[in-house]
Amino acid sequence: MNISWQGVFPALTTKFTAEGTLDHAAFKHNLQAQLEAGVDGIILGGSLGEASTLTVVEKEELVERAVNLLEGKVPVVLNIAEGSTREAVRIAEHAAELGASGLMLLPPMRYKADDRETAEYFKTIARSTELPIMIYNNPIDYKIEVTLDMFEELLQFENIQAVKESTRDVSNVTRLRNRFGDRIKILCGVDTLAVEELVMGADGWVAGLVCAFPRETVAIYRLVKAGRLDEARTLFRWFLPLLELDLHPKLVQYIKLAEVHTGLGTEHVRAPRLPLVGAERERVEQIITDALAVRPQLPDYLAL
Template sequence: MLKGSFVVMVTPMLENQELDIESFKNNLDWYIEEGAPGVCVCGGTGEFASLSKEERLLLAETAVTQAKGRIKCIVGTAAETTREAIFYTKHAEEIGADAVMIINPYYCRPTEDEIFEHYKAISDATNIPIMVYNNPAHSGVDLKPEMIARLSTIQNVKYVKDASGDLRRISDIKRLTNGSINIFCGGEDLIYENYLLGAVGWISVCANIIPKQAQELFTLVQDNNLDEAKTLFLKLFPLLDLLENGPKAIQSVKVSMELIGRKVGPARLPHLPLNETETDALKKVLMNVGII
């Protein structure tokens, strides 16, 4: 079973905004050294919607090959059409990924029946664990607990990543599915509460910057060291809050990584770089948290 703090990896770019595969591999090795249990590539933080088909396939293949079984690899295989999502999911299965993460089609605003048939078709065409990703702010559709319960009846749907920010949903999903689906937190600023309520993992943005501390928070809760876990959470909270609620999250992660010596380069346009005020605010948070 997948569990713990998975790094939703940024995609390193050169200054000309082409992929920097060597830095991608180096960063993945660093996450392994820091004790992360897994990574998720081609997610939103990895700028998947800005990548070409060939780039997405290359990143997935590189991640699985570089991991060499040392760390779990989830591949984002979302697409606007079911046919394309099946293509990416089949590829992830063929290269040996441990699971796929799929947000619902994010432009056409599908109905619940369309969403169900989308995931069912992907499951019917493959045999790899599927993590349903609910992010209403970015997809325009909110997968309520009742819908998650319906999706959990699909053979390969084993996980849900919920980024709704509604803590009540954790208990609702567990009750409606009889615990048959494992819940991952899809946000930053509510991770402590998610763990307390029964989330088994975290698709974590901040883990790009602090993979060891992100996994430590999970371990402390699992070991019932709740006072220590709360202390760590509160220490990290200014960074978690900035990444969840501040502007330019992807750019903020990339600048943070550069500041700690990890090469990732710029975000791809139309993502503009941080301005001076935004950079100063980020540096202040990183200093207060003790990262730089």
């Protein structure tokens, strides 16, 4: 399946049972909610998906199940976050066999590669697969920035097609567009900046709170792209306190708690993460319940 790299791509949480195994029923329930809300693709095994705690076998199982459940309705993108180039290549090669439609690539993990090393890491993976690739550029959390000059090299590969723009600098959307035109698709990777980046020309949104609020997320995207900015702003103002939960180191626990409150998931996480307790839990729950108490009526956004 080709990927247009446009629209809303949820970075899905990984659902676990109380015993710590993959919760296939909860995964299916959330996936169906995303599809019904109108998402344009899904991403598995990202930071929000607790990638660092998943085995390779579990990641492969998630891809296979998602491909079977979605039946080609939207593309399935697998995130690759590895310390070894060899292992990243192996996963990329196998992803196509499992039915994945594309890949999202983080820079090398655990080693702070320089620009040359980082570019070569991405190039080596791109050479190993025909799958379309989105580069995840998040220097805030992963300490490596993919610069414009590095993208100049990377875009020589036809299958490197998009960037998850998470520098938290809205102007980078314009820098990328000025330098590369439409050669690269730009997807906002920071929930709190989505409207600003979409207005400035981003093509899509790799979203986090969409896991708990899929309809609201897709509605904002479609309203912005339809030019109905007043409606998009109003909805985004309601959403912002929730979206800010995506900016915390405990974003996994925060968003999973939101999924519980909207009936789309469970709180189960894998150690070293632990469920929220005490004052922190009360604070996050208050944000969620306050928002749900005034949850807005949505327009018929799917008709846009």
